[in-house]
Amino acid sequence: xxxxxxxxxxxxxxxxxxxxxxxxxxxxxxxxxxxxxxxxxxxxxxxxxxxxxxxxxxxxxxxxxxxxxxxxxxxxxxxxxxxxxxxxxxxxxxxxxxxxxxxxxxxxxxxxxxxxxxxxxxxxxxxxxxxxxxxxxxxxxxxxxxxxxxxxxxxxxxxxxxxxxxxxxxxxxxxxxxxxxxxxxxxxxxxxxxxxxxxxxxxxxxxxxxxxxxxxxxxxxxxxxxxxxxxxxxxxxxxxxxxxxxxxxxxxxxxxxxxxxxxxxxxxxxxxxx
Numbered sequence: 001x002x003x004x005x006x007x008x009x010x011x012x013x014x015x016x017x018x019x020x021x022x023x024x025x026x027x028x029x030x031x032x033x034x035x036x037x038x039x040x041x042x043x044x045x046x047x048x049x050x051x052x053x054x055x056x057x058x059x060x061x062x063x064x065x066x067x068x069x070x071x072x073x074x075x076x077x078x079x080x081x082x083x084x085x086x087x088x089x090x091x092x093x094x095x096x097x098x099x100x101x102x103x104x105x106x107x108x109x110x111x112x113x114x115x116x117x118x119x120x121x122x123x124x125x126x127x128x129x130x131x132x133x134x135x136x137x138x139x140x141x142x143x144x145x146x147x148x149x150x151x152x153x154x155x156x157x158x159x160x161x162x163x164x165x166x167x168x169x170x171x172x173x174x175x176x177x178x179x180x181x182x183x184x185x186x187x188x189x190x191x192x193x194x195x196x197x198x199x200x201x202x203x204x205x206x207x208x209x210x211x212x213x214x215x216x217x218x219x220x221x222x223x224x225x226x227x228x229x230x231x232x233x234x235x236x237x238x239x240x241x242x243x244x245x246x247x248x249x250x251x252x253x254x255x256x257x258x259x260x261x262x263x264x265x266x267x268x269x270x271x272x273x274x
Contacts, residue, residue, distance in 0.1 A: 010056040014063075014138045014160055017055055021156045022140040024053045033057055033158045035078050035110035062136075062160050063112070071166045077112025077159035081124065084111060090164060092173035093127040096192055099177050100124060112159035115148075119186075122211050126175075126192040126203040129213040131168035136160040149213060171196050174268050178206075178257045180248045188249040189257040193265045200269040206248075207258055208241040221266060232262045 011017040017033070024031045029052040057063050063078035066087070073089045084090075085097045085106060100123050101109060114124040115135075128135075128148040135148050139157040148162065172195040179185035187206030194201045199222045203213040216238030221231050236255075243258070245251035 006051050007053045008056065009053060010059050012059045012061075014060055014143065015141075017057060017060060017158065018138050018140050018156065020055055024055075025156065029053050031055065035113040057112070057158060060160075065161060068166060073164045073166050073169065075111055075162045075164075077115075077161060078110050081106035081109045081111065081114065084124075089166070090127060090131075090169045092130070092169075092175060092192060092194065093124070095173075096127055096175050096190075097124055099175075099190075111162065115162075116153055116159055120209050120211075121186055121190070121205050123177075123187060123190050123205045125211050126190065126205060126213075127173075127194075128162055128164060129203040129211070130192060130194040130201045131164045133162055133164040135162050168194065168196070172269070174265055176261045176264055178261065186248060188254055189261050191258070191261040191265060193269065195269045200265060202262070202265060204258075207243055207254060208239065209244065210241070212240050214238050214240055221262065224270075228263060228266045231266070232259055235262065 009020055011020055021031050021033070030050060031053045032049070032051045032055070034054045034056045035058065058078045060078065063076040065074050065076040066079045066083060067074055068089055075084065081097045081100060082103065085094050087094060097106065100106065100114065111124055115122055125148060133148045134145050135151050136143060136145050136159070137151070137153060137157050138160045139154060143160065153159070173193060175190070175192040177190040178188045180188060189207055190205040192203050199218065201213065201218055202221065203211065205211040217235045220235040220238065223231055226234070243251045243254050245254070249257070
């Protein structure tokens with residue numbers, strides 16, 4: 001049960017949504033955007049957040065786009081994880097998403113909500129990091145496009161679309177997820193990879209307090225003059241932050257799971273290239 005009242009808005013255009021957020025904030029309202037609603041509802045029930053107004057993005061056509069156009073895969077921010085998991089446009093993305101939450105939850109969770117959500121895992125972003133995807137972001141009086149890697153939403157902004165060159169859907173790929181219990185739990189380690197032009201790209205969730213892809217890690221992993229074990233150990237030096245140590249797994253166990261996952265990535269990638 002949510003124990004506070006809020007106003008509900010459902011704009012039909014990108015500009016209407018962004019301007020509405022600004023106007024409500026100018027009136028000293030606590031405002032949030034609403035996609036699938038899973039995060040808002042769960043956090044509100046725990047009294048972890050409150051809002052005076054909720055702006056539902058699901059009626060905006062651009063946010064519901066899911067199509068292949070001129071060699072680009074365009075996915076609107078309000079498209080559900082279930083719809084993406086069942087599609088064939090981007091196999092790696094579909095595979096990663098099938099291991100996020102349960103199907104019932106995926107029916108509600110949107111791709112924009114997962115990428116911009118409060119939980120730091122944000123596993124759905126991993127394939128986009130590997131594919132150098134672009135993200136279309138809307139705010140008051142502006143729509144901007146930027147690379148997914150490093151993109152940050154400012155106050156009042158929301159994800160309109162994610163755009164990926166379709167060529168990336170054709171490359172060999174793999175994904176591996178370790179959890180404490182069931183396969184759909186929060187990841188202890190989640191690793192996705194693409195084998196592009198004889199090099200392996202890797203992106204991670206659950207290892208640190210944010211999902212990431214790092215050039216130094218990939219350079220070490222692709223240095224075939226060294227043994228796989230040495231490459232993995234060298235790659236560990238390029239982690240962007242300390243390995244997590246929390247209720248789901250100790251730092252030592254996460255490191256062990258990460259090393260095993262990277263070994264599987266290399267074995268598969270080098271099997272492909274041989």
